[in-house]
Amino acid sequence: MTKDGAIRRRIPFLLTLDEYVMIWGDYLNRKGRGKGEFVMARIEDKGAYEVNNVVIITNAQNRANAAARKFQRERVHKPCPYELLYYPAYMDN
Numbered sequence: 001m002t003k004d005g006a007i008r009r010r011i012p013f014l015l016t017l018d019e020y021v022m023i024w025g026d027y028l029n030r031k032g033r034g035k036g037e038f039v040m041a042r043i044e045d046k047g048a049y050e051v052n053n054v055v056i057i058t059n060a061q062n063r064a065n066a067a068a069r070k071f072q073r074e075r076v077h078k079p080c081p082y083e084l085l086y087y088p089a090y091m092d093n
Helices: 002-008 017-030 059-074 081-086 088-092
Strands: 038-042 054-058
Touching: 017 038, 017 054, 038 059, 054 059
Parallel strands: none
Antiparallel strands: 038 054
């Protein structure tokens, strides 16, 4: 599923089958989408699926990481009324 999902999302998947199995190790039988199961995630969700850019983490951790990244992307400075009054440049945005 990882490779199919990567292809569908246009993310390069550069792992061989041997590398894939080696990375999963003892977690391979606990791979899945359910609670307490594990996923292969890219570091900081960037780059290709390749040996030095993937980790095996729980679904919960993967969701928490995604939520944190989303929060960072959406975090924008919104001026308070005081700033609008004294710094009219904010009005242009």
